[in-house]
Amino acid sequence: MAKKADKTRARLPRGFVDRHASDIRAVEEMNAxxxxxxxxxxxxxxxxxxxxxxxxxxxxxPDQDRPNEGVFSLQDDDEQWLSLRYDLTAPLARHVAENFNDIQLPYRTYRAGYVFRNEKPGPGRFRQFMQFDADTVGAPGVAADAEMCMMMADVMEALGIARGDYVIRVNNRKVLDGVMEAIGVSEDGQKLTVLRAIDKLDKFGPEGVKLLLGPGRWDGGKEGEGDFTKGAGLDDANAQIVLDYIDGKAGGLENPTFQSGASELAQIESLCRAAGYDESRISIDPSVVRGLEYYTGPVFEAELTAEIPNEKGDIVRFGSVGGGGRYDGLVSRFRGQPVPATGFSIGVSRLMTALKNLGKLGQDPVLPPVLVTVMDGDTEAMAKYQQFTQKLRAAGIRAEMYQGNWKKFGNQLKYADRRGSPVAIIQGADERANGEIQIKDLLEGKRLSAEIESNEEWREARVAQLTVSEDELVDAVRKMLAAQAEAS
Structure with missing residues (x-):
């Protein structure tokens, strides 16, 4: 036996979570x-x-020996660096490029899976999480982008989210780049700071965004209060151009990049309206900013606008539950030739949490198994118990045979109670000799037991228990489960 000091401490890695049955089933239901x-x-x-x-x-x-900035990495036996995927889009781009001559374009595909971020974890921010993506590779027109937006609206409604409780918001990176050109911003770091400022509109409002576009912003609202976020360093006139753009007043910008992006947005809007998707479902929104640098054209986000209780019961707005856009340069990186692509990614865990809290998932929970108890440990009796268990399973009823210390029958019923088992199957020597089985309604028994004050009354009542022949096992259990379902 290991000494106490030699025991390995059981601990979950920081930024990771164990998933339990209810969440796993909810995700499977949602993904379906x-x-x-x-x-x-x-x-x-x-x-x-x-x-x-x-x-x-x-x-x-990164420019360092171990490439671990943002990704988890290791070297294989031929000293090449491997990394856990950061998203599902870059692996798709590699797959398309590697199999380009065998793939029929446009290539329309979807996939769900875990992605990994080597970043500092925080509340609601994990290092492993699931995404569910759909992409079209090889379609250069904005009709493919419009279709992505329509499909995401249909997904929201397929998940039971009512119209008015979600919106697909659409913008275009070319429009954003055109605004940058108009204010003379060309350095990548400053561009990124401007985009991050725009992205904070919902959080800080126009005045807060103006500070982030200019000198910077103190978290507390006044100088010296809280942490300081350095701004983009724009003067008031250029900051106002950005704010006018966010407010939809930048239509007068004449540079070709802006006009190209604005034209694409007009086409997307026209296609969506013609297909019956009005502004309440798919909306052109200049404040949409997607973080990844590889977006080259239209960008979009799926946002939940309903007020939804969180895990603590507080009413919150969940906001964005997915997003995507056009990334015409990602496959081209491998091919050395233009390969247009557009796609959408759903944040599975975040959306699942919102749906569960709305009561849209997990409303048909999987019943705990019927418990076949063990009264005797000899070979003949155990064979009977296993036979009953398999008979129930073959009939489509969840069932398990008790595998613990069978000599303490009270422990078996305690186990059934902790498992939430609806029914217990009991056969002692007398019942076996008569070819009979006792079937105990554990849910009704629990309810009635509160009304019985003594052990003597309990023994006389034979609470919620009946005796049937072995041949009647499946029918009797089915009737009992149906009665429980009706009562609930």
Whole structure:
């Protein structure tokens, strides 16, 4: 036996979580509904490995010996760096490029899987989480982007989210780049700061964004209060151009980049309206900013606008539960030739939490198993108990045979209670000799037991228990489960 000091301490890695039955089932239920919509739109599944060569992930390669900035990395036996995938898009781009001559373009595909971020974890921010993506590769027109927006609206409704409780918001990186050109911002770091400022509109409002576009902002609102976020350093006139753009007043910008992006947005809007998706479902919104640098055209976000209780019961707005856009340069990186692409990614865990809190998932929970108890440990009796268990399973009823210390029968009923088992199957020597089984309604028994004051009354009442022949096992259990369902 290991000494106490030699025991390994059980601990969960920071930024990771264990998933339990209710969440796993909720995700499977949700993903099945999403998959049905994707399939209806003509998308097919594909699966890529969780590891890729690090250089395939592109911009996440840092200038240092160990490439671990943003990604988890290791070297294989031939000293090449491998990394856990950061998202599902870069692996798709590698797959398309590697199999380009065998793929029918446009290539329409979907996939769900875990992605990994080597970043500082925080509340609601994990290092491993699931995404569910759909992408079209090889379609250069904005009709493919418009279709993505329509599909995401259909996904929201397939998940039971009512119209008015969600919106797909659409913008265009070319429009954003045109605004940057108009204010003379060309340095990548300053561009990123401007984009981050725009992205904070919902949080800080126009005045807060203006500070972030200019000198910077103190978290407390006044100088010296809280942490300081350095601004983009724009003067008041250029900061006002950005604010006018966010407010939809930048239509007068004449540079070609801005006009190209504005034209694409007009086309997307026209296609969506013609297909019956009004502004309450798909909306052109200049404040949409997607973080990843590889977006080259239209960008979009799915936002929940309903007020939803969180895990603590507080009413909150969940906001964005997915997003995507056009990334015409990602496959081209491997091919050296233009390969247009557009896609959408759903944040599975975040959306699942919102749906559960709305009562849209997990409303048909999986029943705990019927428990076949063990009264005798001899071979003949155990064979009977196993036979009963398999008979129930073959009839489609969840069932398990007790596997603990069978000599303490009270422990078996305690186990059934902790498991939430609805029914217990009991056969002692006398019942076995008569070819009979006792079936105990544990849910009704629990309810009635509160009304019985003594052990003597309990023994006389034979609470919620009946005796049937072995041949009647399945029918009797089915009737008892149906009665429980009706009562609940």
């Amino acid at each position: 509904r999403i998959r049905e919509v994707y399939e209806r739109y003509g998308f097919d599944p594909i699966e890529t490995p969780i590891f890729e060569y690090t250089d395939a992930l592109g911009k996440f390669l």
